[in-house]
Amino acid sequence: MVLKRPLHCPTKVMESEAFETTVGEIVDGRRWALVTSAFWNTSDKVARLIEAAGPPAVAVTDVKPNPVLSDVIVLADWLGDAELIVALGGGSVMDIAKAIAALNGMVDGEAILVAHLTEGAQLPDAMTPKPIVAVPTTSGTGSEVTPWGTIWGDDGIKFSVNDTKLYPSHAILDAHLCLTMPRDLTLATGLDALSHAMESIWNQRHMALTDALATEAITIIRASLEKAITHPGELQTRASMQTAAILSGLAMGTTQTALAHSISYPFTSRYGLPHGLACAFTLPEIARFNGETEPDRLAPIAAALGCPIGAIPAELETWFDALGVGELLTRFVSPAVADELGDNLITRARAANNIRDVDGAMARRIARAALERFCAKTAPE
Numbered sequence: 001m002v003l004k005r006p007l008h009c010p011t012k013v014m015e016s017e018a019f020e021t022t023v024g025e026i027v028d029g030r031r032w033a034l035v036t037s038a039f040w041n042t043s044d045k046v047a048r049l050i051e052a053a054g055p056p057a058v059a060v061t062d063v064k065p066n067p068v069l070s071d072v073i074v075l076a077d078w079l080g081d082a083e084l085i086v087a088l089g090g091g092s093v094m095d096i097a098k099a100i101a102a103l104n105g106m107v108d109g110e111a112i113l114v115a116h117l118t119e120g121a122q123l124p125d126a127m128t129p130k131p132i133v134a135v136p137t138t139s140g141t142g143s144e145v146t147p148w149g150t151i152w153g154d155d156g157i158k159f160s161v162n163d164t165k166l167y168p169s170h171a172i173l174d175a176h177l178c179l180t181m182p183r184d185l186t187l188a189t190g191l192d193a194l195s196h197a198m199e200s201i202w203n204q205r206h207m208a209l210t211d212a213l214a215t216e217a218i219t220i221i222r223a224s225l226e227k228a229i230t231h232p233g234e235l236q237t238r239a240s241m242q243t244a245a246i247l248s249g250l251a252m253g254t255t256q257t258a259l260a261h262s263i264s265y266p267f268t269s270r271y272g273l274p275h276g277l278a279c280a281f282t283l284p285e286i287a288r289f290n291g292e293t294e295p296d297r298l299a300p301i302a303a304a305l306g307c308p309i310g311a312i313p314a315e316l317e318t319w320f321d322a323l324g325v326g327e328l329l330t331r332f333v334s335p336a337v338a339d340e341l342g343d344n345l346i347t348r349a350r351a352a353n354n355i356r357d358v359d360g361a362m363a364r365r366i367a368r369a370a371l372e373r374f375c376a377k378t379a380p381e
Contacts, residue, residue, distance in 0.1 A: 004205045007254045011134075011145050012170045013246065015239075019135050019174035020045070023086055024052030026133055026170055033082040033130070034059040035097040037089045040137065045177065049088065057082045060096075063089060066268065066275070067096040068152045069117065069159070072103060079104040084131045084169070090189070091141030091150070091275075094134050098149035098166045101129035105165075117151060117159035131169035137177040139228075139241035140189025140276050142196060142249015144171035156269035158347070173246070175239035183229055184274070186241075187323060190225040192276030193217060193245040195260050196252035198283055201300050202290045202355045205255040211300045217247035218304035226323060259286055259358055262350035263367050266341050273332045281329055284316040285370045286354075289362075294355045317373060326374035335375055338368035 016022040034056040040046055041061035050056070058080060064071075078100065079085070087097035102116075103109040105127045115121040134144035143149065145168070149161040181189070197214035200206060224240040231237060257279075264278035291298050295309050302309045305316075320326070338345075343360025345367060351358055358366075 004207060005254050005256075007207065007209050007250070008164070009145050009167065009250055009253065011168050013145065013173065014170060015173045017174060017176070019172045019177060020048040020052040022172050023049060023133055023135065027053040027084065027086070029054070030083040031057040031081055033057060033079055033085045034061070035063060035085055035087045035089070035093055035100065036061055037063045037093055040088050046088070049086070053086070056086070060100075063093045063096050065092050066150075066152050067092055067099070068154050069114070070154050072096060072099040072113070072151060073110055075100050076103055076110050079130060082130065084133060086133045086135065087168075088135045088137065090136065090138035091143045091192075094132075094136070094141070094143040094168070095149035095151060095161075097132050097134070098143075098147075099151050099161045101132055102127060102161055102163065102166060105129035113161070117161060118153070123163045123165075127163065127165060129165050132166070133170045133172065134168035135172045135174070135177070136242070136245070138181060138185065138189040139178055139238070139245040140192035142193065142245050142252060144168055145246055145249045146253035148253065152269065156266075158265040158269065171246070173239075173242050175235050175242055178238040178242065179233055179235070181232070183232070184328060186228050186232065187225070187325075187328065188274040188276035189245075190221060190228065190241060190276070191280035191325070193241070193248040194221050194225075195276065195279035195283060196248035196257065197221070197244075198287075198301055199258040199260055199353075200248070200251035200255040202286070202294070202297055203255040203258050203353050204355060205353060206297075207254065210251040210254050213247045213251040215300040215304045217244045217251065218301060220244040220247070222305060222319070229323065256353055257350050258353040259351050259363070259366075262347040263345045263363050265347060266344050267333065267337075270341070271332050271337060273329075277325070277328060280320075281325060281374060282366055282370045284313040284320070284373070285366045287316060288313040289358070289366060290354070290356050292356075297355050320374065329371070330375050333371065335368055335371040338364050338371055341367070
């Protein structure tokens with residue numbers, strides 16, 4: 001019997017058409033720390049935030065995609081007497097903010113955090129992380145409503161920082177912040193949200209509530225993602241994708257992810273394949289694989305896509321073709337890389353959540369079939 005987690009999220013989710021005003025009200029004169037990327041730091045958005053909340057006591061302004069452990073360790077004791085963290089950016093910004101909060105909330109935090117990441121040791125009950133105000137600028141990870149943060153080892157191994165104390169205290173949704181996302185980022189982050197929703201459904205830990213959240217998320221993404229790509233300045237579409245990312249995050253934060261994420265990690269660490277794309281390109285093949293033995297479990301996905309259960313793989317493939325998944329995929333990888341990765345596509349903690357048992361050889365076959373399908377669509381005649 002698989003132990004199922006209760007659905008729990010203490011984060012206050014707030015919609016705002018002026019994120020800086022809302023954050024300023026939350027800060028309310030307290031000393032605060034800013035965590036953001038170079039892109040946002042040089043934008044007028046940070047200037048507006050500082051005008052509303054006052055200057056930050058400390059700031060990290062150059063967070064890069066897929067933060068590594070050494071980026072976090074150098075920030076031990078960085079927070080000083082700051083009372084809360086404002087994380088303005090995409091999933092990587094929120095991930096490193098959670099790791100910083102954990103590290104700075106413990107005595108001898110470096111050794112404990114390393115053991116937590118590399119060995120799965122629990123973070124101590126005595127940890128007192130500073131609150132995180134998450135201001136997402138992408139619509140994919142759902143990190144603004146989960147206790148998870150992805151940190152990569154310097155050797156390319158993927159780790160997760162995880163503790164219920166690391167749920168952001170607030171998530172501020174301002175769709176204006178998503179208008180700057182270029183096409184490829186819109187696609188990759190939208191596919192990330194889709195993979196979270198689908199993975200929570202074909203999951204040993206699924207619940208009726210997570211199924212309902214995920215089904216609604218898939219429905220919204222199906223209706224909105226292509227429009228967000230073709231009409232990037234349409235604010236309501238961006239807001240819909242934010243909603244989908246939150247719903248997917250709530251579902252995935254309860255069930256955890258499964259086989260698609262397991263397969264994805266080496267594709268990101270070795271070949272630089274954007275995380276959302278790395279998670280999503282195998283979804284049709286995994287639907288095909290899981291549907292052979294557990295078709296009824298895929299019923300919520302079929303309902304969201306508006307197709308019969310048996311048609312899910314083809315429906316996804318046709319949709320992904322229209323989105324340009326194959327074109328983006330072939331910029332990074334070819335079908336041959338699946339064989340190069342051998343049996344390294346299984347992260348047991350993720351793959352074990354899948355409703356059907358899978359080993360390294362099968363994971364490689366799934367990845368290879370998916371790559372052959374999408375890369376062939378973009379191969380020259």
